[in-house]
Amino acid sequence: MGAGFELVTAQVTVPAIIVHGGAGAYLKTTTLERRQARGRTLASVAAQGLAAGEAQEAVLAAVCAMELDPGFNAGRGSKLQRDGQVRVSAALMDGRRTRMSSVFNVRGCLHPSRLAQALQERGDRNLDGTGGELLMKELGVAPQELRTERTRARWRSLVSAGDTADPEAAIGDTGREELDVARQADLPVPEDLEQLRQSALPEDPNNRYGTVGAVAVDANGEIWACTSTGGRGHETPGRVSDSGMPAGNYACPRVAISATGFGEQIIDLNVCGRIATRVLDGASLERALARTFEEVVAMGGLMGVIAMTDDGQVGYAYSTEACGVAWLDASGQSHIDKHGR
Numbered sequence: 001m002g003a004g005f006e007l008v009t010a011q012v013t014v015p016a017i018i019v020h021g022g023a024g025a026y027l028k029t030t031t032l033e034r035r036q037a038r039g040r041t042l043a044s045v046a047a048q049g050l051a052a053g054e055a056q057e058a059v060l061a062a063v064c065a066m067e068l069d070p071g072f073n074a075g076r077g078s079k080l081q082r083d084g085q086v087r088v089s090a091a092l093m094d095g096r097r098t099r100m101s102s103v104f105n106v107r108g109c110l111h112p113s114r115l116a117q118a119l120q121e122r123g124d125r126n127l128d129g130t131g132g133e134l135l136m137k138e139l140g141v142a143p144q145e146l147r148t149e150r151t152r153a154r155w156r157s158l159v160s161a162g163d164t165a166d167p168e169a170a171i172g173d174t175g176r177e178e179l180d181v182a183r184q185a186d187l188p189v190p191e192d193l194e195q196l197r198q199s200a201l202p203e204d205p206n207n208r209y210g211t212v213g214a215v216a217v218d219a220n221g222e223i224w225a226c227t228s229t230g231g232r233g234h235e236t237p238g239r240v241s242d243s244g245m246p247a248g249n250y251a252c253p254r255v256a257i258s259a260t261g262f263g264e265q266i267i268d269l270n271v272c273g274r275i276a277t278r279v280l281d282g283a284s285l286e287r288a289l290a291r292t293f294e295e296v297v298a299m300g301g302l303m304g305v306i307a308m309t310d311d312g313q314v315g316y317a318y319s320t321e322a323c324g325v326a327w328l329d330a331s332g333q334s335h336i337d338k339h340g341r
Contacts, residue, residue, distance in 0.1 A: 002290055002293055002294060002297070002317075003294075003297065004293075004297035004319060005293040005294075005296065005297055005317055005318060005319040006317065006318055006323075007286070007289055007290055007293065007315070007316075007317045008315055008316055008317075008325075008335075008337075009285055009286040009289070009313065009314065009315030010313075010314055010315065010333075010335065011312055011313060011314075012308075012312045012313075012314045012327065012329035012331075012333055013312060013329045013330045013331040013333065014217045014218065014219060014221075014310075014311075014312045014329065014330060015050060015055070015058070015216070015217060015218045015219050015329070015330045016050070016216065016217055016308065016312060016314060016327065016328065016329035016330065017046050017049045017050045017058050017059070017062060017214060017215070017216040017327060017328055017329075018046070018214070018215050018216075018306045018307075018308055018314050018316065018325065018326070018327035019042055019045050019046050019049065019062045019063075019066075019212070019213065019214045019215075019306070019325070019326055019327070020042075020211075020212065020213050020214075020258060020260055020304065020306045020316065020323060020324060020325050021038065021041075021042055021045075021066060021071075021072050021210070021212055021324035021325075022072065022073060022210020022211050022212060022260045022304075022323070022324060023210055023260045023261045023302070023303060023304035023318050023320040023322070023323040023324075024210055024320055024321065024322060024323075025320060025321040025322070026321070026322060027321055027322055027339065035339050035340050036340060036341065038071070038324055038340055039324070039326065039336040039337065039339075039340020039341050040336075040340075041069070041071070042324055042325065042326035042336065042340065043326045043328070043334060043336055044065075045062045045065045045066055045214075045326070046062060046214075046326045046327060046328040046334070047328055048061050048062060048065050049061045049062030049065075049214055049216060049328075050216075050328050050329075050330075053218075054218045054220065054222055055216040055217055055218040055222040055223060055224040056092075056094070056117075056222065056224045058214070058216035058218065058224070059092070059214040059215065059216045059224045059225065059226035060092070060113055060114065060117055060226060062214035062216075062226075063090070063113045063212055063213065063214050063226045063227075063228050064111050064113060064114065066212040066228070067110060067111050067112070067113060067212070067228055068110070070148055072210070072212050073210050073211060073212075073229060073230040073231075073233075074088065074090075074211065074212045074228040074229055074230050075088065075109075075110050075111060075112070075146065075228065075230070076110060076146055076148070077148070077151075077230060078146050078151070078229075078230020078231065079151060079154070079166070079230050079231055079232070079233030079234070080147060080151050080152070080154070080155040080233070080234065081231060081233075081234065081235050081236070081237050081239070082159075082164075082234050082235060082236055082237060083237045084147075084152075084155050084159075085107060085237065086107065086108075086146040086147055086151075086230060086231075087105035087106060087107055087129060087231060087237070088103075088105075088106055088107075088109055088112045088146070088228065088229065088230055088231070089102070089103060089104045089105060089106070089112060089228070089229055089231070089240075089241040089243050089244045090102065090103055090112035090113040090115065090116045090226070090227065090228035090229070090243060090244065091116055091225075091226065091227050091243060091244045091245070091248070091249040092113060092116035092117055092120060092224070092225075092226045092249075093224065093225045093226075093246075093249055093250060093251040093256070094120065094222075094224055094251060095222070095223035095224060095225070095251030095252050095253055095254075095255070095256050095310070096221070096222055096223065096253055098251070098252050098253070099120065099125075100125065100126065100246060100249075100250075101116045101117070101119035101120045101122075101125040101126065102116050102119070102125070102126045102127075102244035102245070102249075103115045103116055103119070103126075103127050103128075103129075103131070103132040103135070103244065104126075104127070104128050104129060104132070104240055104241065104244045105128060105129035105132075105237075105238065105240070105241075106129050106132030106133060106136070107129060107133060107143070108133070108136070108143030108144055108145070108146065109132065109133075109136060109141065109143070109144075109146075110144045110146065111141075112132070112228055113226055113228045114141075115127075115132055115135055115136065115139075115141075116226070118135060118139060119135070126244070146230075154166075154233075155234065158234050163234065164234075165234055165235070166232070166233040166234035166235075210229075210260050210261070211227060211228070211229035211230075211241075211243055211248075211259075211260040211261075212227070212228050212229070212260075213225070213226060213227040213228070213243075213249065213258030213259070213260060213306060214226050214258065214306075215251075215256040215257065215258055215306055215307060215308045216256075216308070217256075217308055217309075217310055217312065219330075221310055223251055223252075223253070223254075223255070223256045223308070223310050224251055224256060225249050225250060225251040225256035225257060225258050226249070226258070227243040227244075227248055227249035227258045227259070227260075228243065229241050229243040229260075232263060241263050242259065242263035242264075242266040242267045243259075243263070245267060246270070246272060246273055247259070247266050247267045247269075247270045247271055247272055247273060248263065248266050248267070248271070248272060249272060250272035250273060250275075250276050252276050252280065253310065254276070254279050254280055254309060254310055255275070255276050255279040255280075255285065255288075255307060255308065255309045255310070256307065256308055257271075257272040257275050257276060257305055257306070257307040258272070258305065258306050258307075259271050259272055259303060259304070259305045260303065260304050260305070260323070261301070261302050261303025261304055261318075261319075261320060262301065262302045262303055265296075265299070265300075265301045265302065265303060266301075266303055268299075269292075269295065269296060269299065269301065271292060271296070271303065271305060272305065274288075274292045274295070275288045275289060275292050275305065275307060278291060278292065279309060284313065285307055285308075285309050285313040285314075285315050286313075286315060288307075289305070289307065289315055289316075289317040290317070292305075292317075293317045293319060296319050297319055301319055302319055302320050303318065303319060303320065304316065304317065304318030304319070304320060304323035304325075305317055305318070306325055306327075312329070314327055314329075316337075322337070322339045323337060324337060324339075324340055325337040325340075326340070
């Protein structure tokens, strides 16, 4: 643990995978049982990824599983932008070739990570929303409704209150603030939010925790990173997420990293790029994470990262209250973050 951040590292046996379900402030608004259930979910996601095979398919299987789960802010659980639409972004990066592919602000796409995969071998590998939607048509991917009743209710309450930003963005969705905003706007309070008010430790089974990501190394030394997000929530339409950029998702022959948290800060610091550069310059993963998060804390950054080197150094760091993480390796060694076990 550093001053103002948590840091965990270990040596694992490759093949191995590490996943995250987002960083946030949710310890006072969820029960221990709920956090443990989330930890089990992340452990299951890691197992699905490792069982999928080589590193590329490992990270994609893990991220796709989280895109399907409305408990995460990706795919089906994505937050709405200020115009009431969901626009998702994702990136996939091949470390051996240092090759990135990504999509930004695509509507109706349950698995933007798979769009990023489809772009890996193309000349134009990074597409905006229009390009992503054209790619969906080309691939025969039918648009899906990604909004849920809960995300619609959240959006309506923010619009009615005149908010220009979601105060919960990037630091976790607590539910209690949503209840307060709805009441202040004289809106009907959904039943699940009323239940939060009546609970000393409110537990919301649909609580979303943020951007998702996975990093994997396989027996052939292939190293990949994948990150997917539903955005910050109530942002200006057209706002670009860090998740599709090297600042938020990066892989090179030596190390791969996926970030989550306050996207603008991740971009400002080029967080994944800083960590990778330090490892390439000879620092251990532990030292690279520690030095970077000293800088993150110095600027008041709210974020988390997961990372793995090609020789099986694995770790994560976060400056938020908590960050959901799990890893699994070929020997059966597993880990869940301290709040999820």
